[in-house]
Amino acid sequence: MNNLHLPAWASWAMLIGLALFIGLIVLSVRRNHGIKRSLFAAPYSLWMIIFTLLPCVLIAYYALTDANGHFTLDNFRSFWDSNHLMRENLRSVAGDEVAATVARGSVNVDTLVYSLWMAFLCTAISLILGYPAALFMADRHMKLGSTLVVLFIIPMWMNFLLRTIAWMSLLEDNGLINAFLEWIGIGRVQLMYNQEAVLLGMIYNFLPFMVFPVYTSLSKLDPKLSEAAQDLGCNEFRTLLKVTMPLSLPGVISGITMVFMPSVTTFFIPRVLGGGNTRMFGDLIESTFLKAGDWNLGSALSLIMMILILISLSILRKADPNGEGSGIA
């Protein structure tokens, strides 16, 4: 990591921050003549400051500076037009006319749009698959429901990378599914390294994050409410439509949040199952940092993503003001 060029003030800021933090604790202990309950939050606050707040400040700093530490908005211009730097260089070497022939490079924006589209697909399919599953699990007449809950949880005990790699051994050319297809005489099919495989991997990994919030809000529902609906003339389907679904909305919103967020930012799944054929915004950020070594552009891309996430979070929060559907929304 030779390109870790932390600005000098960052380490000073860390030191001063730490000193201030310890000073505040000492002051609080002396003023209250002992330890107050709120002091127990100190380790957590310290953790948050070092690993959440400071990185955010650093990302903002890098995003707004160039390699020499001067303020610039070039990084955001490069997001909009990936050929921006090339054109600037051409301008100084060959003049305006040649520079003008370089078209806008749309790769960054396209990747973002593509990521959002994939995340949308993943969320929509997870909802379509997950809601009935949650409905089934929450039905207290179904003895199978609790078994299903356990079956959903077990894969989550395994590491996310392992689970994704396990899909490789199923889908690859010499994998289990192709072996089976060949055995029954259909012949091998290209299953991996395409958009569908990536989508499959994403849905597989994120589906539980849809099912559980919905399941939680459904199982909290008073069964008397659906009885009341039936009493007033709803058949089972209308009860679902008019009472159960509207009342499980907080869980659905929470589920959407918890699937959509990691879907937009995912980078490992497209790399393993997409084999570089499908590039998502997470991949782009990762390679901008680690392959191109451009920390400033990488930070700008991260910042754009963070802002997008914050906007969608605040929209979702409006729809679920009490945060009933558990989770992060």
Add this chain to the structure above:
Amino acid sequence: MSEQPRMIHLENISKEYDGVTVLSDINLYILKKEFVTLLGPSGCGKTTTLRIIGGFEYPSSGRVIYEGKDITDLPPYKRRVNTVFQKYALFPHLNVHDNIAFGLKLKKMPRAEINRRVDKMLDLVNMNGYGKRSVDSLSGGQQQRIAIARSLVNEPDVLLLDEPLGALDLKLRKEMQLELKSMQQQLGITFLYVTHDQEEALTMSDTIVVMNAGRILQIGTPKNIYDEPKNAFVANFIGESNIIRGTMVHDELVSFCGADFPCVDSGFGDNAPVDVVIRPEDIVIVGEDVGQITGIVKSVLFKGVHYEMMIEAGNFTWKVHSTTMQPVGSKVGLSVIPFNIHIMQPMREEKPNE
């Protein structure tokens, strides 16, 4: 009331949950425009009976007859009964107006007609102008009124009420009892009411059905059940009672507490063991030398209208209600007129509930 036709008839209804019998062989009919109360301690099966009529439970055996038709297999939404649930079960995502309009909207009624009926209902339950409020902003009593309005707006033939006043405080409960009763008379709807509160049952009902351990013990008018309880359980559950083991010496003479008492019951057989039930207000305190038995006052409680005295006489502590107080420790005589001595068959050992 016998001139009214039968509305609902339960025929040999039994219900088991995982091998545990909750209801055994319930036979009961409810007349049109009647106010019937199922009364019993918790776990006696009264709510299950109501839920079977509502269609939320399926009986293990037996039939539910509704105006002559078997509706045992009909789902709740096809039955012309509506239920007021114990904890109201109002829809939290709808406001007061939409809660009440819920059933009417399903019937695809024109909007103007819906609004007219909802307003009429709000009027009936004294909740005018509350239409736009969210149900969470209402007090328990107000929610109760909306729950009743939500059911009544569908103009059901029968309204099932599952301990609807259980969560209200005493004063509000008494008010609502009277309101419910007058609503029932005004609308001419059959009410089937479930409660464990004997006073509530006595106040409101035309007919009381006393239940215990999944069986019907007695069906009758409030006065009939209070004055002529069929067995010691009913006597004890409805009002306060002194229940004592005795022996029938012969017809119209019973022996308990070492003395013989003339009574009006007969047909139990000579020297048969019986339960004797005497209401506290039916015991008369007289002079020490003129009473049928004598006792010593053990404690006195002032109860407002009357004094409640515990008087030990003949190895039994009698609960006596009287408007005149006797000091603790004084010797008194007790006497009961024959008409107020109720003789019943001794109870079989009651199965403990659940």
